[in-house]
Amino acid sequence: MLKDLKALGKESLIYGLSTVAARLLNFLLLPFYTHYLSPADYGVSAALFSYIAFFNILFQHGMDQAYMRYYGEREKSLPAAFYGVAAVSLVLGLLLWAAPPGLAEAAGIGAANSRLVAYSALILFFDALSTPLFADLRMSHKALRYALLRVFSVVLNVGLNLFLIIRLGRGVQGIFEANICSSALALLLVLLPALRSLKPRFDGALYRRMLSFALPLVPAGLGSMAVQVIDRPILLRLADQTTVGIYQANYRLGIFMMLIVSMFDQAWRPFFIERSGRQDAPALFARVLTFFTIGASWLTLALSLFVADAVRLHILGKPIIHPAYWGGLGLVPVVLWAYVFNGLYINFLAPVIIARRTGYIMAATLLGAAFNVAANFLLIPRFGMLGAAWATFGAYACMALFMHLAGRGFYEVPYEWGRVLAIMGAGGLLTCGVMLKDNIGPGLWLGARLLALFAVFPAFAWSLLTGAEKSGLLSLLYRSSGPDRS
Numbered sequence: 001m002l003k004d005l006k007a008l009g010k011e012s013l014i015y016g017l018s019t020v021a022a023r024l025l026n027f028l029l030l031p032f033y034t035h036y037l038s039p040a041d042y043g044v045s046a047a048l049f050s051y052i053a054f055f056n057i058l059f060q061h062g063m064d065q066a067y068m069r070y071y072g073e074r075e076k077s078l079p080a081a082f083y084g085v086a087a088v089s090l091v092l093g094l095l096l097w098a099a100p101p102g103l104a105e106a107a108g109i110g111a112a113n114s115r116l117v118a119y120s121a122l123i124l125f126f127d128a129l130s131t132p133l134f135a136d137l138r139m140s141h142k143a144l145r146y147a148l149l150r151v152f153s154v155v156l157n158v159g160l161n162l163f164l165i166i167r168l169g170r171g172v173q174g175i176f177e178a179n180i181c182s183s184a185l186a187l188l189l190v191l192l193p194a195l196r197s198l199k200p201r202f203d204g205a206l207y208r209r210m211l212s213f214a215l216p217l218v219p220a221g222l223g224s225m226a227v228q229v230i231d232r233p234i235l236l237r238l239a240d241q242t243t244v245g246i247y248q249a250n251y252r253l254g255i256f257m258m259l260i261v262s263m264f265d266q267a268w269r270p271f272f273i274e275r276s277g278r279q280d281a282p283a284l285f286a287r288v289l290t291f292f293t294i295g296a297s298w299l300t301l302a303l304s305l306f307v308a309d310a311v312r313l314h315i316l317g318k319p320i321i322h323p324a325y326w327g328g329l330g331l332v333p334v335v336l337w338a339y340v341f342n343g344l345y346i347n348f349l350a351p352v353i354i355a356r357r358t359g360y361i362m363a364a365t366l367l368g369a370a371f372n373v374a375a376n377f378l379l380i381p382r383f384g385m386l387g388a389a390w391a392t393f394g395a396y397a398c399m400a401l402f403m404h405l406a407g408r409g410f411y412e413v414p415y416e417w418g419r420v421l422a423i424m425g426a427g428g429l430l431t432c433g434v435m436l437k438d439n440i441g442p443g444l445w446l447g448a449r450l451l452a453l454f455a456v457f458p459a460f461a462w463s464l465l466t467g468a469e470k471s472g473l474l475s476l477l478y479r480s481s482g483p484d485r486s
Contacts, residue, residue, distance in 0.1 A: 020259055022154040027255050029161055033175075034249055034322040036165050041172040043244030044109045044116070047236045048176075050229040051107060052120050055096075057221040059089045059128035062214030064135040069213055071139045073206065078197050080207040081132040089128040096121035108236040119176035126183035133190040136197075149189055157182035220362035226369035227395045231388040234376040239384060247385040249321065250328035253307055254335035257300060261343045264292065272350040282413045289347045290416045290423075294461050296340045297427030301457060304333035304431045305449040331389035333431050338389070340424070341396035348400060351407030360406040368399040419464045426460050 033042050067081040096103065100114035109116070137146040157178050164174030236244045268288075275281050308329050311321035345364070352360050372395035379387030407413075430452045437445055462470070 020263065021151050023255060023259060023262075025151070025154045025158055027252065029158060030249060030252050031320045031322075032162065032165075034325050035318060037172060037245075038242075039245030039249075039324055040241040041245065042248060043236065043241035043246075044113055045172050045175050046244050046248035047107065047109060047232050047241070048113075048116055048120055050232040052124060053225050053229050054222065055092070055120075055124050056127060057218060057225060059092055059124050060085060060131045061088060061211075062217035062221065063210065064131045065217055066210035066214035067132050067135050068139055070206065070210055074136075074139075074197070075199075076201075076203045076206050077210065078132065078136055078194070079199055079201060080203050080210060081135075082129070082198055083202050084207050084211070085128050085132055089125045093121045093125045096124075108233065109241070113172075115173065116176055119173070119180060122180050123176065123183050126180070126187045130183070130187040130190050133187075133194050136194060137190070149186060152189075153182045153186040156185060220365050223362070223365035223369040227365065227372050227392070227399070230369065230372055231376050231392060234373070235380055235385060235388050238377070238380045243385055246325050246328040247331070247388060249325040250331050250385075251335055251389070253311070253321075253329075253332050254303075254339055256303060257296070257336045257339040260296065260299060261339050261346065264343060265346045268346060269349075269353070272354065276350075276354045276411075282411070285347075285350055285413045286415045289344070289413075290419050292343060292347060293340075293420050293423050296343050297423050298453075298457060298461070300333070300336040300340055301427050301430055302453055303336055304434055305453060307332050308434075308437075328385055330434075331386050333434060334386070334389040334393050337428065337431070338393040338396045341393065341400050345396060345400040345403050348403040348407055351411035351413060352403065355407070355410030357406070357410055360403065364399045364402045364406070367402055368395040371395045371398045422464060423461060426457060430457055 033045075037045070063081045063085050067077055070077040097118055100117040101111040103117045104111050104114040107117070134146060134149075137143075137149075160178035160181055161175060164170040164178055168174065170177060232244055232248065235247055271288075272281075272285060275284065278284070308326075311326065311329070312319050314320075349361065352358065372391050375391035375394050376388055379391055381387075383390070404415075433448065433452060436448070440448065465473070
C-alpha cells in the first residue's frame with residue numbers, strides 16, 4: 001500500500017508542477033501582448049480563444065474520459081477513441097472552414113478576421129486528436145513524458161509568439177499561427193510512439209459504449225467552461241473589442257490566485273477521499289475550510305492592494321503592463337475574490353463525492369453557467385467590464401452555496417461559519433481600502449496598505465484562533481526557523 005501511495009504522490013506532483021509551469025509560461029505572454037498588440041487586437045484573440053474553449057469540448061466530446069474508463073480494453077479502446085475523435089473533429093473542422101467570413105461576423109470579430117476562424121479550426125483539430133493519446137500516457141503511468149510534452153508545447157508556443165510578433169510583425173495572426181505549430185508538433189510527438197497501438201480497425205460496438213459514457217459529460221463540461229469564459233463573447237457583443245482586450249489582460253492578473261486554488265484542488269481530493277472513513281474526518285474537513293479561508297483571504301488582500309504597483313514596475317525601461325490596459329485594474333480584486341469562492345466550492349465537493357452523488361456537480365456547473373450568462377447581460381450594459389467581473393464572482397459564489405447545501409444532507413461537516421465569515425468579511429473590508437488610494441498621499445497610502453496586510457489582518461485572524469491552534473502554529477514556526485539538531 002505504501003508503494004502505491006508513494007507512486008500516487010509522485011505522479012500527482014509531476015502533473016501539478018507541469019500544470020503550474022505551463023500556466024506561468026503562458027502568463028509571461030501577457031506583458032508581451034500588452035506592448036505589441038492593441039487592446040482591440042488582444043480582444044479579438046481573447047474572444048476567439050473563448051470560443052475555442054467551448055468547441056474543444058465538442059471536438060473531444062468526453063472521449064478522453066471514456067478511454068480511461070475502458071482502458072482495460074486498450075487494444076480496441078485506443079483506436080476507437082482516436083479514430084472516433086478524428087472523425088468528429090474532421091466534420092466539425094470542415095464546418096468551421098466552410099464559411100469563415102460569416103462565422104467571424106457571427107462571433108463579433110468582423111469579416112476582416114475570418115482567417116482566424118480557419119486557424120482556430122486547425123488548433124481544435126490538432127488538440128482534439130492528441131487528447132486520447134495524452135490520456136493513454138496518464139493511464140500507462142508515463143507522467144514524466146506527459147509533463148515534458150505539455151511543457152515543451154507551451155515553451156514552443158511562447159517562443160513562436162515572440163518570433164512571429166516581434167520579428168515578423170504578424171500581429172494577432174501570429175498568436176494563432178504559433179498555436180497551430182505548437183499543437184501540431186505536440187500531436188506528432190505523442191502520436192509517433194502510439195502508432196503501433198493504433199491498428200486500422202475500428203470497433204463500432206465498443207465506440208458506441210464509450211460514447212454512451214462520454215456524451216453525458218459534455219453538458220457539464222460546457223457549463224463549467226461557460227462559468228470560466230462566457231463573459232468574453234458576451235462582453236464583445238455588448239461592448240467592443242477594445243473593452244474585451246482590457247478585460248482579458250486584467251482578468252489574467254488573477255492567475256496567482258487561480259494557481260493556488262488549482263494546487264489546493266489537486267491535493268484536496270485525494271486528501272478527503274483517503275480520510276473520509278475516519279471518525280474525526282468531519283471536524284478535520286471543517287478546519288481545512290477555516291485555514292484555507294485565512295490563507296486565501298490574506299493572499300487575495302495582498303494581491304489586491306499591490307497589483308497596481310506591480311504592473312507599473314519598469315523592466316528594460318517599460319512597465320510590465322502597457323498603460324493602455326491600466327483602465328481595467330479595478331476589476332482585479334473582484335476576480336481574485338471570485339477565485340476564493342471557487343476554492344470554497346472545491347472544499348464543498350468533499351461531502352458530495354464521498355456520498356457518490358456526483359450528479360450534483362453537473363447541476364452546480366449548469367447553475368453557475370446560467371447565473372453567469374444572465375448576470376453578464378444584466379450587469380455589462382450598466383457597469384461595463386466591471387459588471388462582467390462581478391458576474392463571474394456571483395457565479396462562483398452561487399456554485400459554492402449550492403454545493404454546500406447539496407452536500408449537507410449526505411455527509412455533515414461542522415463548518416466553522418463564525419470564523420469563516422469573519423475572516424472573509426475582514427479581508428473583503430480591507431480590500432475595499434483600494435478605493436481610498438486617490439484620497440490620501442502616496443506615503444500614507446503605502447503605510448496603510450502595509451499596516452492592513454501585515455498587522456491588522458494577521459492580528460484579527462490570530463484573535464480567532466484557539467489556544468491549541470496558536471500553540472501548534474508557534475511550535476511549527478519554531479521548528480522551521482530553529483537550527484537543525486538532527
